[in-house]
Amino acid sequence: MYDGKDYTHRSWLAAAALIAVLVCVSLIPPRSVGGVSLRRANILSDLIDFGDEEAAPAASQVPLDEEEFRIDLEKVAEQLARHSAAAPPEPTESPADTLFAPVQTTFEWTIGTADTTLHPVCANNLPPADVLQPIEDFDTTGSSPLQALYDKLLDGRPVRIAVLGDSFIEGDILTADLRETLQETYGGSGTGFAPMASPLTGFRRTVRTSAKGWTPYNIMQYKTTPRPLRSDFFVSGWVCRPENGAQTRWEGTDARRRLDPCEGARILFLSRGDSRVEVGINDTLHRTFTVRGADVLRQIAVSGGPIHSLSFRVAEGAPGVVGYGALLGTAGAGVDNYSVRSNNGQALFRTNPALNAQAQAMIGYDLVVLQYGLNIMQQGIRNYANYGAQIVKMIAYVRQCFPSAAVLVMGVSDRSVRTDRGFEPMDAIPYMIACQRGAAAAQGAAFWDTAAAMGAMGGMERFVANGWAGKDYTHINFAGGREVARALADALHDGVRRSAHEREERRLREERSQCVADSLRQAVRERLMAPVAIK
Incomplete structure (x- = not known):
């Protein structure tokens, strides 16, 4: 109940006390606590420069x-x-002439006539x-x-x-x-490299990626990546482990010019065991590739065009497959x-x-x-x-x-x-x-x-x-x-x-x-x- 007394002077006392506390805090120099650097809370920065930046230890290394x-x-x-x-050598017409069993690393699929004309640039x-x-x-x-x-x-x-x-x-x-x-x-033309699968694909506007049946790992998750996959990273920084039936579809977008269509593409993967993979172009052309197991990088290179969409599916042999991704555009x-x-x-x-x-x-x-x-x-x-x-x-x-x-x-x-x-x-x-x-x-x-x-x-x-x-x-x-x-x-x-x-x-x-x-x-x-x- 209001007793009729005036307490406004207490508000001024409280405000003065708060200002005094903040002034005292601003006088506390920067320090580190638990390895974390804390800067000065200086409410007097417009009036006083404590020279903290000049006092920073220039010799300490990151x-x-x-x-x-x-x-x-x-x-x-x-x-x-x-x-x-x-x-191991690529297959030849006479495999018996080699000391190694021939291993095919590149599987080519020509779907049209590629334009190989060179167009020199006028510097002017x-x-x-x-x-x-x-x-x-x-x-x-x-x-x-x-x-x-x-x-x-x-x-x-x-x-x-x-x-x-x-x-x-x-x-x-x-x-x-x-x-x-x-x-x-x-x-x-084309968007370049796109991973087989990634939790970040929705953030990228220059290619539309839909994937299922893959477990992706990036190189910053090295310690939680399954041990057999730790030696399988290349500079992309991503590896993907499939289950049978795992598939990915990449599609060009109009987020930038010259993304869709592209003239050529390649898909990169490992197949340490025998496998069978399926590739689709524009959802109309399909081809199955039988891949003999070997510990080398494989690519399926598609030439000709135009390519609006590209798909890859692991039909058999998933335990020996590691997926990397596709490169859309080769010229x-x-x-x-x-x-x-x-x-x-x-x-x-x-x-x-x-x-x-x-x-x-x-x-x-x-x-x-x-x-x-x-x-x-x-x-x-x-x-x-x-x-x-x-x-x-x-x-x-x-x-x-x-x-x-x-x-x-x-x-x-x-x-x-x-x-x-x-x-x-x-x-x-x-x-x-x-x-x-x-x-x-x-x-x-x-x-x-x-x-x-x-x-x-x-x-x-x-x-x-x-x-x-x-x-x-x-x-x-x-x-x-x-x-x-x-x-x-x-x-x-x-x-x-x-x-x-x-x-x-x-x-x-x-x-x-x-x-x-x-x-x-x-x-x-x-x-x-x-x-x-x-x-």
Whole structure:
């Protein structure tokens, strides 16, 4: 019951007490509790700067589970050498002439006439770049595989690019628009690699996948993956175990141009025991393949077209089958997305190098892009030397498995963190970029500064404001992926332009040299033909 007394002064006392408590809390310096870094709760940030960022220990390194992801590159080389020496031959007309029983690794199915016409590119017609962030090529051999990529694009020859990354490109973010841009310029069609089965298929817009009867595992679930499957990962990062009757159907979509239809496709799988598999094209053409058991990668390569949908079914022999997925599109420019959430790149060392090499023999990658590091960066950490050493090993490992491919390290993207002054660029970015660039330079690989490209477009703050990135100020979305992809495509176009310019310069030099040689020959001929004066 109201007693008529005035208690408002107590509210002011309570408010004053609360302010006093918050002021005291803001004076507590940053500290770590149980390995978790706690920042200062500073309500006086507009008045007082405690200099916490400057006081951060610059010498501390980011924690890495290096022991868990240990790699011995010499043993990898030995394993690849043993695989190469022991590889069973393809069937021949006279199997008795070989020491090994013939094993068929490629099953071909031609459903039409494929267009193999080359369409060279006119460098003058390449789309101009508003702001160019060039690719840095640190090759010192004089025969850069990146230059070979530019030459193939210029000539209109087929080019295949693998993009290995984390959740930054999950669901075909960035790669969908890189693929579309390159295919619009250099030809080609199809969505590239799509796994046999995955819980994330619904998130990907560039292919419609329906699968049943498969149990998928990704490489970040290594410890919970059945032991017999742990040695079956290749760079896709996914393996799928089927039951008899397991099936998958992939269908092109209109989410991007040139996805549907595609001209060719291939399905990748293992069949350690005898099996029988069925493949369907456009829900109208069907063919059964009997596969003899062997411990090698298999592919069913479909050529001709058009292909609107592709299906694969394990009719018999499921216990010996491991499913990987399909690559939709085989001509022109192809871009395959191999993303695994939470992967910082070290999981590459858990893939089977022999399987990677077999995949390379079938697919023929010209460029492998490493998009990692976002999960490693931490505010206040400025020393990434230990991670840089791991990147050096990643590049070396990729080169062992994909010896003909160029390797491009994508620098980390721009990223912002919440501070007392609002969202600001993470202070670790330039140090991580220096680490990645240094690793690429040490290995003679290539490097592209993603954060600088984003910075030229206004940085993460503008990406969020424009709806190109999430409110976590870390992950871009499909709209942001389009912007970054166009910047990377511009960098590739620039390489093609320079290749065309150098080729023209060589032609002119050869033409001038030929003219000089022709003039000398003509002068000698005229001298020999001139009448001799008789004295």
